[in-house]
Amino acid sequence: MKEQIDLLVLLQEKDQTLDQLKQQIRQGPEQIRELEGQIETLEKDFECEKGRIKELRKWQRQQEAEVEDGAAQINKAEGRLLAIKSNKEYQALLIEIENAGKVKAKKEDEILHCMEEIERLNKAHKDKDKSLAVNRESFEKEKLAIKNKVTRGQKQLCELEKRRADRAKTIRPEILSKYEQLRERGGDLAVVLVENTTCSGCHLNIPAQMYNELQRMDSLKLCPHCNRIIYWKESTA
Numbered sequence: 301m302k303e304q305i306d307l308l309v310l311l312q313e314k315d316q317t318l319d320q321l322k323q324q325i326r327q328g329p330e331q332i333r334e335l336e337g338q339i340e341t342l343e344k345d346f347e348c349e350k351g352r353i354k355e356l357r358k359w360q361r362q363q364e365a366e367v368e369d370g371a372a373q374i375n376k377a378e379g380r381l382l383a384i385k386s387n388k389e390y391q392a393l394l395i396e397i398e399n400a401g402k403v404k405a406k407k408e409d410e411i412l413h414c415m416e417e418i419e420r421l422n423k424a425h426k427d428k429d430k431s432l433a434v435n436r437e438s439f440e441k442e443k444l445a446i447k448n449k450v451t452r453g454q455k456q457l458c459e460l461e462k463r464r465a466d467r468a469k470t471i472r473p474e475i476l477s478k479y480e481q482l483r484e485r486g487g488d489l490a491v492v493l494v495e496n497t498t499c500s501g502c503h504l505n506i507p508a509q510m511y512n513e514l515q516r517m518d519s520l521k522l523c524p525h526c527n528r529i530i531y532w533k534e535s536t537a
Contacts, residue, residue: 345428364411
């Protein structure tokens with residue numbers, strides 16, 4: 301039985317390596333999706349800023365057209381001043397021209413602020429364009445590295461699974477079946493060491509009689525608390 305337990309412990313070590321390798325392989329696509337999500341967020345932000353600049357330019361053109369219309373109306377009103385004979389009408393038209401001038405001046409200030417904002421956004425947009433290009437290049441390199449790692453992992457997995465199958469053949473069917481059953485429960489180890497009457501799986505003490513029987517290593521023993529396969533190893537200290 302000692303030889304069978306030793307083989308079982310070695311099999312478990314291989315299974316742990318296989319589990320870690322499978323996890324790495326599963327993480328590959330997840331890592332790529334995460335990178336794609338980061339790039340997509342940067343691209344959306346870039347396009348959003350691009351759209352903002354486009355909207356501001358459209359607004360600027362509209363305001364400039366209104367300023368031109370306002371200037372034309374002011375010129376037309378100023379031309380009418382010469383033909384007015386009534387002082388009341390003359391004063392009213394002056395007020396109209398003054399108000400139109402204020403509206404025109406306000407729009408010109410707004411256009412100036414808009415131009416400054418467009419200039420600021422354009423500079424930031426160019427910087428983001430460069431940063432996005434760098435991130436895209438970095439992403440493609442990292443994506444390729446992850447894919448290569450997954451490919452290597454899959455190849456290694458096939459080799460390890462073959463070795464694992466060969467190792468499993470050396471273990472008695474009823475013992476292997478119990479081990480596989482415990483592994484299917486999920487969680488941590490199926491085969492654990494007992495030290496000083498304590499199961500290293502659940503950290504509870506096993507009965508003294510069972511501990512004595514365990515040291516004889518003449519039969520398969522299960523922890524009465526966690527039901528794991530337990531074994532004893534003589535201390536080398």
